[in-house]
Amino acid sequence: MREVVLGVLRGADYAVFGYFVALNSSYLIMIVLASVEFAKHLRRAAFAGADDMFRSPVTLPVTVIVPAYNEGAGIVAAVQAMTALRYPRFEIVVVDDGSSDDTFEKLREHFDLVEVPRVVPAEVPYQSHVLSVHVPRGEKGALTVVRKTNGGKADALNVGINLARHPLVCMVDADSVLDPDALLSVAKPFGDDPLRVAACGGVVRIANGCKVVAGRVVDVRMPRSWLVRVQVVEYLRAFLMSRTGWSRLGGVVVISGAFGVFRRDLLVQIGGMAHDTIGEDAELVVRLHHYLRDRGDDYRVIFVAEPVSWSEAPSTWKVLGSQRRRWHRGIAEILTKHRHMVFNPRYGRIGLVALPYYLIFELLAPFVELAALILLPLGLWADAIDLAFAWRFALVAYGYGLLVSLVALFIEEVSFHRYPRWSDMMRGVVAAVIENFGYRQVLAAWQVWGAVAAWHGRPAVWGTMHRTGFDTHEPTEVETVGIKGG
């Protein structure tokens, strides 16, 4: 009997060992693919035609939708910065999702808003009640502010989609800071390949520690907190590199809700954002793939690596935990909802590569990570494995992981080199090391919690976000809205 138990234990340890080899190798492959894409992007920047696009009368106009819930602290600066984006024709629709703070009052005061009777079509369903629509007095109609009862982010976005007057819709978080050419970059693929491009995501980087002047990131710095520094490295590896790699493979299934552009007609056809998931941004993209594959369309969902949207990352463990539980819950919900697409050849690379990858290497990764923390000591204690195996395991799981992070930093340095200070780069390297000691393990616990919550159908809660803002260090507590269902 003991031999059987030892055999099982040994087998489990070897399986986890193999899993980490595969996981880190998959990251490395994505980084290599991303580096090929970056090289292509940089070599072609000289003839990308951004200026031509800016001057062209036929450039597709964009509606920028900004859902806002209790964003009084920064909403005026955010909208001001968005109005200054470099793009020939665009409008901004701010959807105040029943804020209990002074979000709307600040907007009204600053932009001299007046109420207009506006018919809100119901091309995509929304569950709340639109209270009023406002525009700036006597100015060109570049800004619309909608007040509605609280219904959650997805609902606010759906109201924005209904009010959007332009063929492209860009979804941006109210606390995001966009690079001046960000809109040109994410909308450009629609002009270059209008028949096929269905959606385009932009990269999101961490703004904590950066110097922001007049709604622009003017000096990129590493954050002061090690917790956020680790997230900077994580964003580089997991978002910038991984999504660019997936874009190269034609398998983008996540476009961040903080910065992405979609064809409005397609959003209407698929019914807009789903109300029944907390990961509404990724779910939208998966549903878009589902719809377009079912229709047999030749289409592309792509990701551009530069310029970027800057967002504030959680600076406390509590908020980080809430965010990661939510993210993982979102992955679990999406994979459950669209489980018939996974391993289904009907959905091409999405069904056979991208979604299985998300199932095996995203959803299950924290389970395996936690399992390793139990199985490895247990195996050592029971003599199922020896010390040689244990240190090899540690090197594969953590050493290889560190290598992946360092390669990501290297690629960042070669391609975009956004962190000009030596000290910042050194902090990035150190953050890549310390990520493996505690951060990963705690994160895994939260992620497991999030996934289990999704499968148990517990109500989803967005938690509390402490915003420090970009120019001030005084914390502003922002309660974010809970989403019904789940």
Next chain:
Amino acid sequence: MFAVFGVAILVLLGVLVGTAAGIIVVRVGRRVRGKRRAALAAGPRRALLAFVAENGEEGSEDLIAIPDDAWRAALPAALGLLGKLRGDAHSALVSVFLHRGAARAALADLHARSAVRRARAAQLLGDLELREAVPQICELLTDRDHEVRVVAVRALGRIGDAKAAWRMIASLDLRDPVPSLLATQALVQMGRGAEVTLSAALDHPQARVRAVCLDALGLLGATGAVSRMARVLADDDILDVRVAAATNLGRLGARGALQPLIDSLDPPHPDALRAAAARALGDLGAPAAVPPLAAHLDDGEFQIAHEAAHSLRRLGPPGIAALKERDNDHCREALALLQPDLVGAQ
């Protein structure tokens, strides 16, 4: 098996150290190169700025005399200026580029094996507005690389030679065509000289070609093509093409567009076309469109009633009077935008 892993781990450690060292080397290398390039480019940049300040009347000899390595360092700035300058200053800078042999080199590069070099060459020739290069750039419209085709379209637009219009239109009828919006823009940049070709292409069997030509004709203000466009609006098999015809007939503002657009307002025409016709009638600006538009203020389709109301608002007093006679959400929304506070917020 684990012996292999022992070696793998040594390799891993080596790569770790190598990567860290690589970051340092890349950073130091970039700084050294940047400083060297900045030093080399400083003189030429000053000369370029002086040249532009003099509107290109003086200083061209200085620019031509700049050594090759310094010119290469200043090339991004020179190319940037080339894309921004107009008139005499542009011509003078083009002349500098030509004297330096840039056009000759670019023409040769149009046949390079590297897609990046072909695209860069086409871009430069477009910025130089070199008409002699049009036939060769036209060949790139069927290039195997999508981005080269895109750059070729933009370059031809920049040069603006209407002789390229037909080749551009033909390139829309390929299995992997050039982008419609870019082609439209380029055809518009070719000006009135392209009108005849565009008008003739309205009979092209490929729907994408017809739609692009309609947009280009509308943006060019080609009032001579109204009757042909009206025929497309009435008879085309493809809805998107008919919608484009309606939109551009409105844009033209010609009297001959009125009746075809009114005829498109009612069922059994598809809703998308009816909405486009309602919007186009507002753009057209003809008071005679008021009664048919007013008849659609209570249309069951949101978009048609909405467009009709806003078109009536744009048509001025007769349209506003029609809006005041009705009492529905669309009319109230349109009328509200006439308040002094909201003029412009449309």
